[in-house]
Amino acid sequence: xxxxxENTEKRxxxxxxxxxxxxxxxxxxxxxxxxLRAIAEAAGIKAGSIYYHFDSKDxxxxxxxxxxxxxxxxxxxxxVLALPxxxxxxxxxxxxxxxxxxxxxxxxxxxxxxxxxxxxxxAAVRDxxxxxxxxxxxxxxxxxxxxxxxxxxxxxxxLSRLRLLLIGALNATLEWFDPKQGxxxxxxxxxxxxxxxxxxxxxxxxx
Amino acid sequence: xxxxxENTEKRxxxxxxxxxxxxxxxxxxxxxxxxLRAIAEAAGIKAGSIYYHFDSKDxxxxxxxxxxxxxxxxxxxxxVLALPxxxxxxxxxxxxxxxxxxxxxxxxxxxxxxxxxxxxxxAAVRDxxxxxxxxxxxxxxxxxxxxxxxxxxxxxxxLSRLRLLLIGALNATLEWFDPKQGxxxxxxxxxxxxxxxxxxxxxxxxx
DNA sequence: GTCTATATCTGGATAGAC
DNA sequence: GTCTATCCAGATATAGAC
Numbered sequence: 001x002x003x004x005x006e007n008t009e010k011r012x013x014x015x016x017x018x019x020x021x022x023x024x025x026x027x028x029x030x031x032x033x034x035x036l037r038a039i040a041e042a043a044g045i046k047a048g049s050i051y052y053h054f055d056s057k058d059x060x061x062x063x064x065x066x067x068x069x070x071x072x073x074x075x076x077x078x079x080v081l082a083l084p085x086x087x088x089x090x091x092x093x094x095x096x097x098x099x100x101x102x103x104x105x106x107x108x109x110x111x112x113x114x115x116x117x118x119x120x121x122x123a124a125v126r127d128x129x130x131x132x133x134x135x136x137x138x139x140x141x142x143x144x145x146x147x148x149x150x151x152x153x154x155x156x157x158x159l160s161r162l163r164l165l166l167i168g169a170l171n172a173t174l175e176w177f178d179p180k181q182g183x184x185x186x187x188x189x190x191x192x193x194x195x196x197x198x199x200x201x202x203x204x205x206x207x
Numbered sequence: 208x209x210x211x212x213e214n215t216e217k218r219x220x221x222x223x224x225x226x227x228x229x230x231x232x233x234x235x236x237x238x239x240x241x242x243l244r245a246i247a248e249a250a251g252i253k254a255g256s257i258y259y260h261f262d263s264k265d266x267x268x269x270x271x272x273x274x275x276x277x278x279x280x281x282x283x284x285x286x287v288l289a290l291p292x293x294x295x296x297x298x299x300x301x302x303x304x305x306x307x308x309x310x311x312x313x314x315x316x317x318x319x320x321x322x323x324x325x326x327x328x329x330a331a332v333r334d335x336x337x338x339x340x341x342x343x344x345x346x347x348x349x350x351x352x353x354x355x356x357x358x359x360x361x362x363x364x365x366l367s368r369l370r371l372l373l374i375g376a377l378n379a380t381l382e383w384f385d386p387k388q389g390x391x392x393x394x395x396x397x398x399x400x401x402x403x404x405x406x407x408x409x410x411x412x413x414x
Numbered sequence: 415g416t417c418t419a420t421a422t423c424t425g426g427a428t429a430g431a432c
Numbered sequence: 433g434t435c436t437a438t439c440c441a442g443a444t445a446t447a448g449a450c
Contacts (some may be wrong), residue, residue: 014433032239032326035425048428049434057426090407119382120237120327154408161397162406164383165376169286172375175326190368198405200297201361221415242443258445412431 015053017043023064023109031061031120058125061117065129068114073136075103080143089152090196096143097195098188100170105177105184115171137163166195222260224250230316232270238268238327248249265332268324272336275321280343282310287350296359303350304402305395307377312384312391322378344370373402 021042025034036057054060060195079099080092087095103111118126140163147153153162173187228249233242243264247254261267286306287299294302310318325333347370354360360369380394 021247022384032237032256036427037425045433046424046435048436051427052433073329080297087359114349116326119323120239135289149408151408153406157401157406161394164379165401168379168382169372169376172371172379176371190365191372194364194369194372194405195401196405196407198403199360199364200403201358203358243445244443252415254419255418255442255446259415264444 008140014043014045018045018050018053018082019060019063019067020109022060023067023113026061026064026117027109027113030064031117043111050122058122061121062125064110065114065121065125068110068112069129069132069136069154072100072103072111073132073139075107076136077139088151089147090192092143092149093152093196094189094192096140097166097170097190097192098165098185101173101184101188101191104171104174105187112174115174142164221250221252221256225252225257225260226267226270226274227316229267230274230320233268233271234316234320237252238324240331254324265329268328269332271317272321272325272328272332273339275317275319276336276339276343278315279307279318280311280339280346284316284346285341296354296357297399299350300354300403301396301399303347304373304377304399305392307374308391308395308398310382311378312386312394319381322381347373381404402414 022034022039025038025042036050037047039060040050043050050060050069076096079095079102083092083095104115105112114129118129141159144153144159144163146156148157148159153159157200169191175185177184216233225246229241229246230244232249242254243257246267247257250257257267283301283303283306286302286309290299290302311322312319321336325336351360351366351370355362355364355366360366376398384391384394
């Protein structure tokens with residue numbers, strides 16, 4: 001998730017500082033509205049100095065996009081792996097949702113920057129981000145596939161469409177989430193309840 | 208949904224042509240990437256001529272954003288109103304979902320432009336769009352509230368959170384929807400099934 | 415109502431000193 | 433590794449002819 005041109009193992013405080021500042025600004029204001037001058041100012045340097053670390057604005061945003069997907073992928077994966085071997089299917093599902101939302105809403109700017117600006121960057125930059133995106137999609141598809149094979153998810157559920165529904169609903173929380181009104185975990189549990197059981201009130205529950 | 212400064216009742220082919228062309232370009236490429244020169248070219252005129260009809264680029268996008276919300280609001284409302292008086296709760300819910308997705312995925316560029324670029328426009332433009340947004344949100348909240356009061360939606364479902372989940376999941380379909388792989392109606396029915404009943408396989412169905 | 419021409423500004427990127 | 437200074441392209445917006 002970092003593609004320096006040469007001699008990578010350096011201290012790289014300047015480089016990391018630029019990436020961090022850029023991700024925060026991109027997340028807040030979008031790709032087109034953030035200038036290299038603004039990034040430089042937030043990182044505490046001058047605009048021209050950026051070019052010692054990066055070839056272009058696109059090079060910066062390319063790294064940020066990759067880091068964002070990697071972060072959410074790793075957090076979701078870690079949340080599932082932390083479960084006991086005999087965890088119930090709904091617990092596994094909930095853990096993945098929690099990991100995704102924690103990475104998006106609580107940890108760092110890279111993931112939220114990715115969700116916000118992916119649709120705004122040049123096509124070439126989007127294309128460069130596709131491999132890590134596909135890897136995360138495959139992870140989720142495999143997870144859902146396993147849950148369906150074990151009988152936890154109904155057979156008539158189209159899994160790739162379900163994955164798109166889930167990612168769409170989860171990523172959209174970024175637009176309105178307010179940590180002061182309950183954390184990401186509580187939100188994840190609310191959403192999981194609806195995804196698993198729906199909203200419909202089944203009348204005539206067997207007494 | 209149109210805020211001309213003076214003498215509105217004119218023919219307005221030029222004006223409408225500019226709005227239509229701009230909405231289409233904004234939907235495809237985002238707000239920042241589309242120049243007035245590109246809009247003018249798509250509308251068949253020169254860039255300078257745009258200023259006869261609009262005061263600024265922001266004035267154009269302001270109208271487009273409002274028109275987008277109005278279109279989805281009206282389509283959802285019409286779909287529900289077209290139902291017989293004794294329509295079942297799940298039929299009402301499905302009709303609203305269908306209307307929203309039809310407006311977003313099949314009818315015109317204004318609604319999809321709104322979803323795509325709302326997060327990219329200047330804050331003042333976003334603020335100007337809030338009243339029509341709030342009106343649509345209120346419509347959905349009232350609809351869901353009625354369904355919950357009648358017992359169709361479980362009492363423990365938080366309605367404002369449900370509304371955010373629904374709009375988020377529905378609007379996200381714009382990013383991947385392909386009309387060649389099934390229309391908006393079929394997609395709406397798939398999503399509705401999950402929203403209503405969830406994905407979880409209830410074992411021990413009463414035989 | 416649309417044109418041409420242009421003023422003005424901003425942003426990405428480069429060159430070379432330190 | 434960061435600075436200053438600057439080039440150049442492209443954008444919004446304006447002025448006035450037609």
